[in-house]
Amino acid sequence: MQKKNRLALALAFIAASGSAQAATLIHAGKLISAEDKKVLTERTIVIDGDKISAIEAGYRKPGDADTLIDLRQHTVMPGLMDMHTHFYTQFSPTVYSEGFTMNEADYALRGATFAEKTLLSGFTTVRELGDNHQISTALKKAIAKGYITGPRIFAAGKSIATTGGHADPTNGVAYALMADPGPKEGVINGADDARKAVRQRYKEGSDLIKITATGGVLSVAKSGSNPQFTDEELHAIVSTANDYGMKVAVHAHGKEGMERAIRAGVASIEHGTYMDKATMALMRKQGTYYVPTISAGKWAADKAAIAGFFPELVWPKAATIGSKIQQTFTEAYKAGVKIAFGTDAGVFEHGNNWREFIYMTEAGMPAIEAILSATIEGAKLLGVEQELGSIKAGKIADIIAVPGDPLTDINQMGQVSFVMKAGQIYRQ
Template sequence: MNNKILISLVISLFSFCSTADNFLIHAGALLDVKNLKVKKNYSIRIKGEKVVEVKAGYDVPNDNEILVDLKNKTVMPGLMDMHVHISGEINKKSYAEKFFMNDSDAALRAIVFARKTLDAGFTTVRDLGDFFQGVPVALRKAIKKGYIIGPRIFAAGKSIATTGGHADPTNGLRLNLMQDPGPLKGVINGPYEAIKAVRQRYKEGSDVIKLTVTGGVLSLAKNGSNPQFTEEELAAVVQAAKDYEFVVAVHAHGAEGMKRAIKAGVNSVEHGTYMDKETMRLMKKHGTYFVPTITAGKWVAEKAAIADYYPDVVQPKAAAIGPKIQSTFAKAYKAGVKIAFGTDAGVFPHGLNGREFEYMVEVGMPAFEAIQSATWNTAKLLRIEDKLGTIDSGKLADIIAVDGDPLKNMKLMQNVSFVMKNGDIIKNK
């Protein structure tokens, strides 16, 4: 049996995936996410991996085109989640996994997580920190080569932290296991090591840089919000990131850590729980995006109420911080801060990313703007708006559809019925 046949058989085990070259889609409602307009009765012509024509009316397919009837659906660009952890899922037993699972075990499991994410309509994700070393980068390569089916991945590799800070992988271990991980494993102290850590991520094949500039909820450390990077360290990271053309995302719950990061020139703030008015003013001034991750906040708050679900040092942080993220998002949106969609999937089960839309709309964001935050805004944050983010001629054919009108019922975004990525039909039911 040759390799091509073997790969085809493996892919068929995961689900239907049509890879015909040319399609003509009849879209009953097409969302123009850039201009926030609904276009009725449109045709989308796809050749290979790109959209070649978008026009009003239902065109007749050419001899070499397959007609895809989405007249009863709402069609939009593939969704993008700017904050996932594709290599794992936090649960009651996950804190011990690194002692019993190899990175290769995690990589095989991540294939399932990737497929769930894509089936949920998310054709592009930004992985902000691997739970198992090298898995997101390896998964990105395998998906790009067509070995497995999954979303397009922009991977940060190992998150960069300070000693004892959120994302120091040795937190909570016994003393002889703590040692000093150093920049190689993403733990820095001082500007020199900060630069070295960025260069190490470049060497390992990362696409973006992730910093944990304040304490965090799920790490085995006491403080969940204190600042953990100095201004000098942040300046060094951002300068090195610019040299290597990295987008920089920062995990942050406390306001002081956010302010230092924003002033240094980072591109996005994740979570933002204790964001204050001054932080919002700075974000607007510097054009910094806010990636809210409301779903993760709600999930950890719910699980914190279950005895022994999280370690003792984590439980009070989850109970205190989790419930606040949605209200912070509401204030930031109202203040005019730029919003890019992100969920922190991996903190909760992969594939449930669509819940975030409903949570955003619940506190005042219009439905169309919520969808825009996961398409056009995310494309701009990743600097790929010339390739993705809208359905336009010349762009990659990442297209999804839902039954009914999500602008009237955002729950529909949790049940995507059609998924196309790079001109290949992944899901159609």
């Protein structure tokens, strides 16, 4: 009897050991690993749990317990990263009045649909750069716990502005409703307010800080490019964020406000419309990333041509600033500024993030570099390049695929047919 028990235990152990070795195999016809600019052919990606365990030449024959995913007619690449999204909104002519008709729960539930659409279009990681009511923080937690479907979120929470600045939530409302928002609401005046606002975002669960260093396009305020923070305020924000392990992303259109922020040590400039050669040289010196958001600029310029689409204060800014961003991108790319892919989705329709690839390649960036900007460069900006951003043994299994070859037809980036995040398949 004892011998039989020992035999049964041994057989159970062998069976358990065999099942533990079962893996998911992806047969990739072409592979952009994002470890470099090379395109590999006929590779097998081996996935154990949520991690990539190996990349092998040729097509490994699956074992009886293995799962095989046949992507031999596809180009396989890391999950895409969008460094500038806003799930709490999607712009329309009624967006300025939504705060009077929608509750926090309404924003969050709508945002969940935008998050799912973004993941299914191939974006497995995003930076959420500014919202209200901690919507992005709530979505981040719900996605991480598996309650809803969406990309991995790095959330900034409420953007930080100055009084009347681009992210002051009371711009454009009647005087009786303006009140006097402060650091808790993301509005600061002076270094002490700046420190308090950063600490408030940390308290609320933000992963990074977003500030609006200049005027903006879609806010109901006159200037779209004037500087809106003092040097003292900027240094207080950056130093406090560093104390809490957070990077600072900066909305900026105008040159002066942009350069103040770069000198203060921020991680990235978003939009960057009026940067010039001196600004670009400063960015190279400081190692500052540029997140272009060409898609949002083109959308704003197109909508400015529709009478009544924007409020009177907004449409001139949309017409002039929006149309310039693509040319700025061309100059920044030629100047050697570090570039990370970002779209400002939420200004335009979520799920169309991929169109940024078209605009980047139109502006002179080779397709392979555009894809790298949305993979390994995004991971470097986030500081997670050891875990994400490329297909390499030991990294998290965020993998997508498109049919054909996006390096010869960039439109294929809009045809994502396979999405895996952390080893789980969401689209096949």
